[in-house]
Amino acid sequence: MDQPAPAAASPGRAYKALTTFFDEHENEVLNIEILPPAFPPPDGICMQEGLNLGVPKETLVAAFIEARQIFSENIKQGPHSIEAYKATRPILLLDPEHLTAANFLKRRLEHLQSRSQSQPQTIYHHTLHTHLTFQTTILTSPLHRQTKSPTLWHHRFWLVKHHILPNILLPNHLPPNRLPPNPSSPGLDVQEFLQSELNVICKSGERHPKNYYAFQYARRLFNLVLAQRSVDEVEVVHMKEVLQMMRSWCSRHPSDISGFSFLAWLLHHTKNVEDRRRVVDRVVGYALSVGLANESVWWFVRTVLADGTVGEGEGGKEILGVLVGWLRERGGKSHGGGEERGEIGVEERVRQTVEWVGRYGILQPSSTADS
Amino acid sequence: MALVSGPGRGMTAMPAEMQLYVDKHVRYIQSLDTRKDELEYWLTEHLRLNGLYWGLTALHLLGHPDVLPRAEVLDFVFSCLHESGGFGAAPGHDAHMLYTVSGVQILATLDAFDDLEARMKGGRQKIGQFIANLQDRETGTFAGDEWGEQDTRFLYGALNALSLMGLLDLVDVDKAVQHVHSCANFDGAYGTSPGAESHSGQVFTCVGALTIAGRLDLVDQEKLGAWLSERQLKNGGLNGRPEKKEDVCYSWWVMSSLAMLNKLHWIDGEKLTSFILQCQDPELGGLADRPGDMVDVFHTVFGIAGLSLLKYPGLAEVDPV
Secondary structure, three states, X not given: OOOOOOOOOOHHHHHHHHHHHHHHOOOOOOEEEEXXXXXXXXXXXXXXXXXXXXXXXHHHHHHHHHHHHHHXXXXXXXXXXXXXXXXXXXXXXXXXXXXXXXXXXXXXHHHHHHHHOOOOOOHHHHHHHHHHHHHHHHXXXXXXXXXXXXXXXXXXXXXXXXXXXHHHHOOOOOXXXXXXXXXXXXXXXXXXXXXXXXXXXXXXXXXXXXXXXHHHHHHHHHHHHHHHOEEOOEEOOOHHHHHHHHHHHHHHOOOOHHHHHHHHHHHHOOOOHHHHHHHHHHHHHHHHHXXXXXXXXXXXXXXXXXXXXXXXXXXXXXXXXXXXXXXXXXXXXXXXXXOOOOOOXXXXXXXXXXXXXXXXXXXXXXXXXXX | OOOOOXXXXXXXXXXXXXXXXXXXXXXXXXXHHHOOOOHHHHHOHHHHHHHHHHHHHHHHHOOOOOOOOHHHHHHHHHHOEOOOOOEEOOOOOOEOHHHHHHHHHHHHHXXXXXXXXXXXXXXXXXXXXXXXXXXXXXXXXXXXXXXXXXXXXHHHHHHHHHHHOXXXXXXXXXHHHHHHHHOEOOOOOEOOOOOOOOOHXXXXXXXXXXXXXXXXXXXXXHHHHHHHHOOEOOOOOEOOOOOOOOOOOHHHHHHHHHHHOOOHHHOOHHHHHHHHHHOEOOOOOOEEOOOOOOEEHHHHHHHHHHHHHOOOOOOOXXXXX
């Protein structure tokens, strides 16, 4: 049963194996996993199954060492160097904060753009698509550090702001996905792009819980798109649907302060006070019915009740009234073992929430309606 | 964020009286640059200059300021300096605010601005100008480099570095202050940009920036103090955001913020001290993010800085800003 482990990959072999795999699948989002030492790949380098890549850390490291060498030698050639470009992939995969590699990619795209003169189907558009796809791979694979990288998330924002969105909005544009271009409705393409980005953000948020920079990207992206308001008379952001999606995600991840922070932010950018109130109502209702004692849930509730998100008068007072009434009903009965273990139970959370809102609540509705 | 780490160790029962293993930590930091055969060394090349600043600062706090050879340290620092006046993380790496701030901080710590002038005529001014050019004159915030990422970390870094060099007049401090104020959230804390999620690290950068500018009057000190005091967990450690795990580096980000607000007593100092001491590797030196994990120089410096704020005996006094 016990066979000698296959020799670990040399830097050259590891680099070649990874590069070949990435090249073969450059139009597809991959799922890259780090194999634990108990499951070495039979060939000593990696395991490939469709779009899944299992790689022991040693292979990644070996490929990185080779990539780093190739990158520093070839970066002197300038942004047109394909060798340097290919080397950035293993570099960023293992070391996502490698700013210099990320900056090289920006320079390369600018260089290709300046040569393309807005013609469709050039190497510029091709690179844009494959590059975004590889970025998506890193940000959505089960890689704990990589999925939260501020460098990679800002790089994505830069890509979207300066290259992807402008290209979607051009006539005869090439959309960054495989669906056929729809030149008569760039607005719909923006909508679709936004939805797919939200999926990337949420998946990344699941790979790395409380993912600050994934949701920071979300805020930046929405700010960018909301500034457009409508493209071609298509309202590109269907806030109700986005709210519904995020509220549901937060309910499934009640300890995720980043998810709830983004949900609060979305509410601040939602024009209709009824839409806002409905979301808060549902969160409170769910939290009480399930007995959620997560700090993040109640941070959300106390903040939006106190800062005027649900408006003064009926909206805010009603929800607060629900909380007060719930407390009165419980009347100090103990539920579950949490309190005995010294954890804060749901009654205490609700009590603290009511108290916090009482202390810090503003009386005027916030001016979120006019954006 | 692992940076030239030591080996992991299991948790064994801790004695009631805990001490700070000063000599072990000093030796740990000294050994960092000698580990070039370890791959962690190359994986962390992208923040080498930061690492040098963290190690140097820790040594100063521990009362061993001269352990790293000054000439070698300066040689490395200058090898990271670009013609533009910005510093990169290591030779051959792009210039960025983060590394520029560390570069300036090291030069200030070593009192080496004359050495700078000898290497680069008008160096101080050039560095100041590199930083100043990164300010967005409309919003007052700062980018990290030409590619435009804006974050209050860079704003704080800019004000810190410029004030160390006596060049604050190169930037619009009032606009920067206004921007920081616009990053205040309803929960009392601050984020990376207006409306961004509250985070202890960003609280430090925002409160630090306001302190440098003399505008702490803009802070809702009671609300922020309350949010910061909610960071302490039952084990005495501090976290950065609700429901995050404790991490020794927050001993600095949270405590220095409280120190600037004169509210250090809003945290249980004894429990925190005990937590920080448990993060040490008593055999090989260094501190980890939490007890039992691998150590690194980032967590070493911020754990020790936290102890200094808590007035742990034998440590040099740290300035919360």
